[in-house]
Amino acid sequence: MEKKNLAIIILAVVLGVSGVGNIILGTLYAVPEPSVKNTIIAGDMYGPDNLDPHELWESAGYDIASQIYEGLYRYDIASPGLELIPQLASAFGTWEFSSTEPETSQANCTIPLREDVWFHDGTKFNAAAVKWSFDRLAYWMNVSGDLPGTETVAQIECLYRWPDWTPVINRTEVVDTYTIKFVLNKPYGVFDAILTFTGAAIMSPSATMFDTRIQVSQADAPGGSGHQISGTGPWQFIKYIAGVETRMKRFDDYYLGAAQVENLIINIIQDADARNNAMLAGDINVLESPHPSFYDEMRASPDVNLVEVDAGMAITQYLGMNNKRINKTWRQAISWALNYDYMIDELMEGYVIRLESPIPMGIAYANYSHQEATYNVTKAREIMNSMGHGVGFTTDAQWQGATFRTFNYTYNLGNKFREDMLILLQQNLDYIGCEVIDNGKEWTPYLDLVYNRTSPGYDGLSLWFIGWIPDYNDASNYVNSLMSNVSSGNAAQINDRILEPLLREGIAETNATKRKVIYDEIQRYCIEDLMPWAWGYTSLNRDAFAPNVKGFPTNPWGYSYFYPCYIVVT
Numbered sequence: 001m002e003k004k005n006l007a008i009i010i011l012a013v014v015l016g017v018s019g020v021g022n023i024i025l026g027t028l029y030a031v032p033e034p035s036v037k038n039t040i041i042a043g044d045m046y047g048p049d050n051l052d053p054h055e056l057w058e059s060a061g062y063d064i065a066s067q068i069y070e071g072l073y074r075y076d077i078a079s080p081g082l083e084l085i086p087q088l089a090s091a092f093g094t095w096e097f098s099s100t101e102p103e104t105s106q107a108n109c110t111i112p113l114r115e116d117v118w119f120h121d122g123t124k125f126n127a128a129a130v131k132w133s134f135d136r137l138a139y140w141m142n143v144s145g146d147l148p149g150t151e152t153v154a155q156i157e158c159l160y161r162w163p164d165w166t167p168v169i170n171r172t173e174v175v176d177t178y179t180i181k182f183v184l185n186k187p188y189g190v191f192d193a194i195l196t197f198t199g200a201a202i203m204s205p206s207a208t209m210f211d212t213r214i215q216v217s218q219a220d221a222p223g224g225s226g227h228q229i230s231g232t233g234p235w236q237f238i239k240y241i242a243g244v245e246t247r248m249k250r251f252d253d254y255y256l257g258a259a260q261v262e263n264l265i266i267n268i269i270q271d272a273d274a275r276n277n278a279m280l281a282g283d284i285n286v287l288e289s290p291h292p293s294f295y296d297e298m299r300a301s302p303d304v305n306l307v308e309v310d311a312g313m314a315i316t317q318y319l320g321m322n323n324k325r326i327n328k329t330w331r332q333a334i335s336w337a338l339n340y341d342y343m344i345d346e347l348m349e350g351y352v353i354r355l356e357s358p359i360p361m362g363i364a365y366a367n368y369s370h371q372e373a374t375y376n377v378t379k380a381r382e383i384m385n386s387m388g389h390g391v392g393f394t395t396d397a398q399w400q401g402a403t404f405r406t407f408n409y410t411y412n413l414g415n416k417f418r419e420d421m422l423i424l425l426q427q428n429l430d431y432i433g434c435e436v437i438d439n440g441k442e443w444t445p446y447l448d449l450v451y452n453r454t455s456p457g458y459d460g461l462s463l464w465f466i467g468w469i470p471d472y473n474d475a476s477n478y479v480n481s482l483m484s485n486v487s488s489g490n491a492a493q494i495n496d497r498i499l500e501p502l503l504r505e506g507i508a509e510t511n512a513t514k515r516k517v518i519y520d521e522i523q524r525y526c527i528e529d530l531m532p533w534a535w536g537y538t539s540l541n542r543d544a545f546a547p548n549v550k551g552f553p554t555n556p557w558g559y560s561y562f563y564p565c566y567i568v569v570t
Helices: 059-068 128-142 272-281 292-300 328-337 341-346 377-386 397-402 417-431 443-450 476-483 497-507 512-530
Strands: 039-044 071-076 082-088 094-097 106-111 169-176 179-184 234-242 243-248 264-269 286-288 305-312 315-321 352-354 405-412 436-440 463-468 533-545
Touching: 039 059, 039 272, 039 305, 059 234, 059 243, 059 264, 094 377, 106 352, 128 169, 128 179, 264 476, 272 286, 272 292, 315 328, 328 512, 328 533, 341 352, 341 417, 341 533, 405 417, 405 443, 417 436, 417 463, 443 463, 476 497, 476 512, 497 512
Parallel strands: 039 264, 039 286, 405 436, 405 463
Antiparallel strands: 071 082, 094 106, 106 179, 169 179, 234 243, 243 264, 286 533, 305 533, 315 463, 315 533, 352 533
């Protein structure tokens, strides 16, 4: 899913804080008092498609929501280990089980809460606000059946349901003012992790409407006349100007102390060249994941610091294939026909790493030991021959002169790599007698298809390039969210009789050793046989900053978090 389901894919992501003063996420930020308290201006490709935590599942929205909203737990993105730590919780919860049999046991998790937290609208944070937020999530998941037929259920609901569609959370109970109890329908191995996702963010009951979604077009600051946005995070929403920018200001009553920078602006610059040139010109002072074509110029510029971490990110990029319309044999032929070396070395100039599994390295249970498809036109043509296509062909010209199948290729305009992939796909698939048609879209129409929101939705996709940012650190977040036949994130419409039972078994198992065996087999089957997607790449970690911007936690998950930042005068 283009979350940052990039879009993935994101996790946007709820980011957490623990400790006091400048101790953030267990990591001590040595933040000096700045000489000037000013403005950070970050560049992004698109504006938010959504700002309601119970609907939000795309990258541009995450970049904003992760500054405003917080959850009970978060990942310490400032730490190499990305440890799970408390955020609005004051400590991890305690568990009680009604029996030793997972299928019949009810599980209770009781969590103590911080007592020094306020929402942006002046409301005090407490257990009642936590219960209200999770009751609202259940409403938009239509757990009780009360959601009007005119409304659609939350697209994130698959993250909070079992594969049989039973809700993970039965109910929440207020134990006392600063203690909340979650009653689960049965033990869930990744419950702590799903509390880090934006769907578990805590919103102000005084400012937020329970039964009305927060519309981007009407988003307003606390006290405004529109859909009010009020969280507990270090930044307070001010306004969104469609196609132009999102403005935020620091929350002076933030429980860890006000941010060092007064204002945060996220500028929308759709064109990739314009966005990178804006960084070089000083029109913006933060640009996450700049394009490799600009690395040399940024390295040479005295006005840009390019942070380069030579490690793969947890963000996956892959070529989606509509499994409903493109069967396994066709998917195998396409997978072997793609020139991955050209994609990596030319289109991404060698600054990415080949994705060799649906689960990237750094995520629990990732396994890169299986043999993924590589560029092999001969093998691709053998597979085509097995379907009766091109039998007897002996020259490239014969293959290029035939049209055995036509596919549309969908991508979001302004993404330079995905635009370039159109040409590569047309050239590569031409060598197996297939035509590729340009189906580039603006951001919202693109999301309408990959989220199945408007007709023709998933059925309007043949091939598309997509990214996924983790919502939490577990293999299930990639394969169950994107491949299960009950997941709203399954844009590829995968419905496989071998894969589906494995996915259900993996999410139900709580023993780590047994889970590893299950996810090893899921990866082997997907990589070497099913090939539901063509595995693309994971980026190396790169961010660009003006020299006077300090403190941004560059991280392998691609999470944006501006609270630690400060500006110095040089």
